[in-house]
Amino acid sequence: MKFAEEAGLLFENAGLTRMAGRLYGYLLVAEQEQVSFNALIQKLQASKSSISLSTRMLQQAMFIEAVTLPGDRKTYFRVRSNFMEMFQKSAAETARFKSLFGRALELRVDATDDVGKYLKEAHHFYSWIENQMPDLIERWKRERERL
Numbered sequence: 358m359k360f361a362e363e364a365g366l367l368f369e370n371a372g373l374t375r376m377a378g379r380l381y382g383y384l385l386v387a388e389q390e391q392v393s394f395n396a397l398i399q400k401l402q403a404s405k406s407s408i409s410l411s412t413r414m415l416q417q418a419m420f421i422e423a424v425t426l427p428g429d430r431k432t433y434f435r436v437r438s439n440f441m442e443m444f445q446k447s448a449a450e451t452a453r454f455k456s457l458f459g460r461a462l463e464l465r466v467d468a469t470d471d472v473g474k475y476l477k478e479a480h481h482f483y484s485w486i487e488n489q490m491p492d493l494i495e496r497w498k499r500e501r502e503r504l
Contacts, residue, residue: 360386361401373418376403377411381420384436391424391433419443441494448490455483 364382365375379401384392392400397408412434415421419442424433437443458480465473 358383358400374411374414376401376407377414379403380408380411380434381415381436384421384434391426391435393431393433395431397434419446441497444494448487451483451487451490455480455487458483 361379361382364385365377365379368378368381369375380397383397383400387400394408394412397403397412398405401408403411412421412423415434416423419437421434422437424435425431426433458476462468462473462476462480465476467473468477
């Protein structure tokens with residue numbers, strides 16, 4: 358449970374909820390590969406609504422997935438097995454932020470003030486990151502094969 362608390366603080370510092378971090382941290386070290394909704398409530402000593410909100414948030418962010426077992430009506434949750442999907446989602450979000458900053462620059466009357474400078478740098482940075490991602494993915498694939 359100490360690890361779950363550490364994960365909770367990490368998530369909270371990253372702008373997510375502490376409960377989502379606690380839940381994810383717990384799933385990372387749980388003895389079972391998948392954990393039922395009710396077991397999460399008990400283990401994390403949290404309300405149904407808190408666990409429900411956290412599981413939805415973590416599913417949308419592609420940290421976890423819901424699974425069902427044949428003949429069992431319960432819903433179980435587990436860590437997603439393909440973290441590259443999460444990275445690819447992040448790449449798509451990078452493109453959206455680049456677009457947002459670019460559109461804001463187009464709409465600014467004065468792009469020489471502090472906000473304009475921020476937008477120029479942010480747009481350039483997100484463009485740069487977007488251009489680096491395909492190479493990073495390829496480099497990772499080679500590294501993974503090496504492992």
